[in-house]
Amino acid sequence: xxxxxxASSRGSRRTFxxxxxxxxxxxxxxxLSSLGKLLRQPMGSALTIIVIGLGLALPGALHLVLxxxxxxxxxxxxxxxxxxxxxxxxxxxxxxxxxxxxEDRNDVLEAKLVSPEEGLEDFRSVxxxxxxxxxxxxxxxxxxxxxxxxxxxxxxxxxxxxxxELREIEQVDLVQVDTDWxxxxxxxxDLLRRAIEGAALALGIGVVAVAGxxxxxxxxxxxDEIEVVKLVGGSDAYVRxxxxxxxxxxxxxxxxxxxxxxxxxSWTLAGPxxxxxxxxxxxxxxxxPDALAATATLLGGPLLGWLGAWWSSSYHLRQIxxxx
Amino acid sequence: xxxxxxxxxxxxxxxxxLVDVSFELARGEMSFLTGxxxxxxxxxxxxVALLERPSRGRVVVNGTDVSTVRRRGVPAFRRQVxxxxxxxxxxxxxxxxxxxxxxLAISGTPRRDLDKRVRAxxxxxxxxxxxxxxxxxxxxxxxQRVGIARAIIARPPVLIADEPTGNLDPDLAMExxxxxxxxxxxxxxxxxxxxxxxLIDRLGTRRIHIEGGRMADGSDDGAS
Numbered sequence: 001x002x003x004x005x006x007a008s009s010r011g012s013r014r015t016f017x018x019x020x021x022x023x024x025x026x027x028x029x030x031x032l033s034s035l036g037k038l039l040r041q042p043m044g045s046a047l048t049i050i051v052i053g054l055g056l057a058l059p060g061a062l063h064l065v066l067x068x069x070x071x072x073x074x075x076x077x078x079x080x081x082x083x084x085x086x087x088x089x090x091x092x093x094x095x096x097x098x099x100x101x102x103e104d105r106n107d108v109l110e111a112k113l114v115s116p117e118e119g120l121e122d123f124r125s126v127x128x129x130x131x132x133x134x135x136x137x138x139x140x141x142x143x144x145x146x147x148x149x150x151x152x153x154x155x156x157x158x159x160x161x162x163x164x165e166l167r168e169i170e171q172v173d174l175v176q177v178d179t180d181w182x183x184x185x186x187x188x189x190d191l192l193r194r195a196i197e198g199a200a201l202a203l204g205i206g207v208v209a210v211a212g213x214x215x216x217x218x219x220x221x222x223x224d225e226i227e228v229v230k231l232v233g234g235s236d237a238y239v240r241x242x243x244x245x246x247x248x249x250x251x252x253x254x255x256x257x258x259x260x261x262x263x264x265x266s267w268t269l270a271g272p273x274x275x276x277x278x279x280x281x282x283x284x285x286x287x288x289p290d291a292l293a294a295t296a297t298l299l300g301g302p303l304l305g306w307l308g309a310w311w312s313s314s315y316h317l318r319q320i321x322x323x324x
Numbered sequence: 325x326x327x328x329x330x331x332x333x334x335x336x337x338x339x340x341x342l343v344d345v346s347f348e349l350a351r352g353e354m355s356f357l358t359g360x361x362x363x364x365x366x367x368x369x370x371x372v373a374l375l376e377r378p379s380r381g382r383v384v385v386n387g388t389d390v391s392t393v394r395r396r397g398v399p400a401f402r403r404q405v406x407x408x409x410x411x412x413x414x415x416x417x418x419x420x421x422x423x424x425x426x427x428l429a430i431s432g433t434p435r436r437d438l439d440k441r442v443r444a445x446x447x448x449x450x451x452x453x454x455x456x457x458x459x460x461x462x463x464x465x466x467x468q469r470v471g472i473a474r475a476i477i478a479r480p481p482v483l484i485a486d487e488p489t490g491n492l493d494p495d496l497a498m499e500x501x502x503x504x505x506x507x508x509x510x511x512x513x514x515x516x517x518x519x520x521x522x523l524i525d526r527l528g529t530r531r532i533h534i535e536g537g538r539m540a541d542g543s544d545d546g547a548s
Contacts, residue, residue: 018434019432021434022432022433022434023432025434025435026432224415225415225417227413228413228414228415228426229426229430230399230402231373231375231402231407231413232402232403232407232426232427232430232474233399233400233401233402233403233427233430233431234399234426234430235399235400235430236396236399238399238430321375322375
């Protein structure tokens, strides 16, 4: 047997390569042993993973709702319209001249002239109007111009300014632009976004707590082992490592589950949504989990699990001191 | 190697476990710690392993005053003290190999070096070839020897044992004590707490006798 003083000098000669080898070995071992422990108690692990998965999937689902709602409003935004009704009795030539003037403006993408006859025709095609219109003797509709401005839904103040300018024109009788509902929609989406941020924060804390509590139970179940490791001089980091990886696995499992739930839900809903959209003559298609949702669940899950394990093990491992 | 200088230990609740205990064990020395149950033997070992801290006085182990060791430094400190327990403290769900290798694993010995050293340690306690067995499959004496193999595998300069023969029949007890003697002969400082007076008489080693938390008069026959 070597003499003990040889043992103490050997430690100081450790090279960086050996240190790295040890480090990798330690972490690989903790990674695999914690996974093994998780798999050996499938029921308990599954419960934790399900709770974490739902905790991550819920804000993810709300996020998908938001993304899709924004997609809808983007489509609307591209077709912001102002209807400019000219004064009754305006001549066709005057209307054409005005249409030309408007179309030359920089902030107007398109100006379309609608004659009273065309307007009437449009109304006739709307169900229920045809009969009412046939009761009229003359066409009550004036000349109209429909404008598509260059800016979108996101700049309601520009739309308002344009409308105000149009109202100043002599032949213009009425300018109809409903920016109010656009504003309302924007604030609803903003509210939804804030609600999702709040929910994500609350549920994220929930995921940390669930992971932390599971790790607490794991620590209690392995109290004897922890005592022995501490007795023979295992450092806090060494004792804690497998539990941190345990939290990582719970989080990763939950993250994968959450992603599968989001993907499954959008896959299931895509068909019905497409049918509904087609009915409304829209090309809208449901978007599945985007990069943000995938990153948040697949990276956020393990991160929150690790955090919960770190939080719980910092506290609970300190409570366990060997009592021989 | 182990120095106790006017050490007092009072446990929460007011019980005086040690009163004015002073002794010194030189490097490579071996001593028994004798006394009745509750006399304070275990407390002395706990102070050596920093499982407890002294209320007053100075404890120095391998040149380190324990009062200078902060919480974070405790694991590294403990690695220089091999410990053997009456109830072995083995991990029942792991094979003998893993139990013995534990001190090396936590100190970062590369995996490829473990095999050789575990076998060497088991060879010293006469259990070579039992690496893959589980602790429950072993007899009490064999389990105790696995515990000793674990205590010595990292070659700590100090070895302490708390009633290591408490559950063993006289022959096995003698065998375990002889093992401590052999380890001492190769330079390990050994402190063994026991109440087995007959056994010690046969070994004729230095003994420190504790009574009611105090050094019994003239007990330390190997005064240093």
